[in-house]
Structure formats: structure tokens, C-alpha cells
Amino acid sequence: MDAELFRRSRTxxxxxxxxxxxxxxxxxxxxxxxxxxxxxxxxAGLRTVRTPGGGTMTSRQVCLGWHWYPYGYAHTVVDGDGAxxxxxxxxxxxxxxxxxxxxxxxxxxxxxxxxxxFYDADARMGMHRDSDEKSDAPVVSLSLGDTCVFRFxxxxxxxxxxxxVELRSGDLFVFGGASxxxxxxxxxxxxxxxxxxxxLTGRLNITLRVSGFEGG
Numbered sequence: 328m329d330a331e332l333f334r335r336s337r338t339x340x341x342x343x344x345x346x347x348x349x350x351x352x353x354x355x356x357x358x359x360x361x362x363x364x365x366x367x368x369x370x371a372g373l374r375t376v377r378t379p380g381g382g383t384m385t386s387r388q389v390c391l392g393w394h395w396y397p398y399g400y401a402h403t404v405v406d407g408d409g410a411x412x413x414x415x416x417x418x419x420x421x422x423x424x425x426x427x428x429x430x431x432x433x434x435x436x437x438x439x440x441x442x443x444x445f446y447d448a449d450a451r452m453g454m455h456r457d458s459d460e461k462s463d464a465p466v467v468s469l470s471l472g473d474t475c476v477f478r479f480x481x482x483x484x485x486x487x488x489x490x491x492v493e494l495r496s497g498d499l500f501v502f503g504g505a506s507x508x509x510x511x512x513x514x515x516x517x518x519x520x521x522x523x524x525x526x527l528t529g530r531l532n533i534t535l536r537v538s539g540f541e542g543g
Contacts, residue, residue, distance in 0.1 A: 386446045391415040456509070
């Protein structure tokens with residue numbers, strides 16, 4: 328939105344879960360989008376994720392550093408073209424470390440995984456935990472493009488209580504500590520809300536994690 332009555336402000340959604348609006352400026356968003364477009368190209372590019380029950384996720388995904396598939400990690404795209412996963416760039420890890428420092432004030436962890444999800448207008452993400460890593464370092468989430476409703480829940484179940492947060496292009500959301508195992512999802516994307524200057528139709532979510540794996 329170009330004009331609002333009240334400026335959006337940093338909010339602690341739950342202990343260890345912080346939303347920072349407009350954390351990435353317009354130039355940073357454009358640079359990150361161009362990087363995502365490069366990463367999305369094959370080999371080991373953007374793919375549709377198939378669940379063990381035979382269904383498919385409505386968002387599409389590309390991974391860096393380690394390849395995620397339900398429910399584990401591999402060095403190659405085992406559920407796709409079989410190519411080696413693309414490397415995780417040092418600059419992206421530095422961005423993740425700065426995000427944690429800016430929100431939680433914690434020492435910077437060594438980020439080595441990125442899961443990049445692309446949502447079109449009809450895509451959703453069900454309530455889930457990020458629990459396939461061996462590290463409990465905070466999860467860093469960056470948004471580009473269309474605004475979404477991000478549902479941040481509790482640590483016990485996929486049901487209430489939860490808080491719906493509007494995430495716009497450039498927003499940062501970090502969750503760690505007591506909130507690290509919280510369920511979360513994306514029940515809605517508001518099509519056509521991306522900044523026109525960005526040149527993106529749809530939504531990209533860049534999620535950074537620390538694997539805790541040996542021999543990476």
C-alpha cells in the first residue's frame with residue numbers, strides 16, 4: 328500500500344517469533360528476486376513437491392545447500408531430476424545471520440539451507456513444523472511479491488490458538504527459541520498485491536535454516 332494511516336511496526340508475535348515489516352528495501356528485493364530466478368532454472372530447479380500420500384504441494388520449490396523432500400534432506404534432487412543441489416551462497420548466510428541479530432539479538436548461526444517456495448494466486452501451505460533439521464537455530468523467512476496471510480500457530484497442534492500475520496514484499500519473519508517448533512502455514516495469497524516496480528507476479532518465500540548435519 329502506498330499510503331496508510333498507521334505505519335507498520337516490528338511486532339513480537341510470540342516469544343522468539345518476530346515480524347519486521349519492510350526489512351528489505353526495494354533494491355535488496357530486486358537483487359534477491361534476480362538470484363531466485365537464477366536458482367529456479369534447471370538443473371535442480373523449481374519443482375512440484377509430491378507428498379508420500381500421493382498428493383502434491385500447491386507451491387513450487389527449489390532448494391539450496393541441502394535438498395529437502397518429505398521428510399528429509401539429500402545432496403541431490405532425489406524426487407526430481409536427480410541433479411546435485413545448488414550451493415548455498417555465503418552472502419545469503421550472512422543475510423540470515425543479520426536477520427537473527429536484528430530480531431532476536433542472538434549470536435549468528437551458520438545458515439546452510441534455503442527452501443524457496445513460489446506461490447501463485449491459488450497456492451497454499453498447510454500447517455506444519457520445520458522439524459527435519461538437527462539444529463534448533465532460528466528459522467529466517469523473507470517475503471517477495473504478493474502479500475500473504477501467514478498463520479503462526481502453537482507448538483502442540485495445527486489448530487488454534489494461532490495468529491494471522493500479513494506478510495508483504497520485503498518483510499522479515501524470524502522464529503526461534505520457544506517458538507522454533509511452532510506450527511505455521513499460508514492459508515491465503517492476495518494476488519496482484521506485489522509492488523509493481525519489482526516485476527514479480529506471485530509470491531516468493533525464502534526460508535533459511537541451519538541443518539546441524541555433519542559432513543555437509
